Amino acid sequence: MAKQPEPESFMDMFSKIGRDLRMPQVxxxxxxxxxxxxxxxxxxSAxxxxxxxxSIMARQREVLQDSLREVTEFSQNYRAPGNPQELIAKQADFARRSFEAAVKNAGDVADIVKKSGAESVDxxxxxxKEAMDEIRQSYEKK
Known part of the structure; x- marks a missing residue:
């Protein structure tokens, strides 16, 4: 039997049609x-x-370590005073410092998120913008 010629590939046929119709080259x-x-x-961006x-995880780790250190120091230095007012004052001071640290740390983490997101978007x-310039330049050439 005679060997059948290989059929043209789709790309070859498409290229031939493009040449025959004088379509612009891609x-x-x-x-x-x-x-x-x-x-x-x-x-x-990724x-x-x-x-x-x-950076956020590193900052959160620092916050946790600082918090644990502060709680440990407070509990080691804690001695129940005889005066209930002193006890309440110490607890209130510890709560105030803890709250201030939490607010500051939340602000730090928010800043990191904002900077990271802005950099990625930029x-x-x-x-x-570069792609739009490329497209504009390709049309200007024509």
């Missing part, structure tokens, strides 16, 4: 470069987010 390298830049921007999460925003 710059595959430019498309890949564009998407590569998009993926790189997403990767940078790294910034991960760094922020790491990276993506810059890439979007």
């Amino acid at each position: 710059d595959v390298d430019a498309i890949l470069s564009h998407h590569r830049k998009n993926l790189e921007a997403l990767e940078k 790294r910034a987010t991960a760094a922020g999460a790491s 990276i993506l925003r810059a890439r979007i």
Whole structure:
């Protein structure tokens, strides 16, 4: 039996139709470069987010260690005074210091989250602007 010729691939047929109709050439390298830049921007954004999460966890660990140290110091230095007013004053002072530390630490964590999110968004925003410039330039060439 005679060997049947291999049928053309879909891409070959599509390319032939494009040449026959004189359709504009598709710059595959430019498309890949564009998407590569998009993926790189997403990767940078993800790294910034991960760094922020790491900073938050480190700060929370510090807060926990400070809190445990403070509670330990308070309990070791605690001696029940004979006067109930002194006992209440010591407990109120400890509660006030604990509350102030909690508010300060919550503010610190919120700042870290804000900075991390802003950095991540700025990276993506810059890439979007760059992509829009690329598109505008490609139309200007034509």
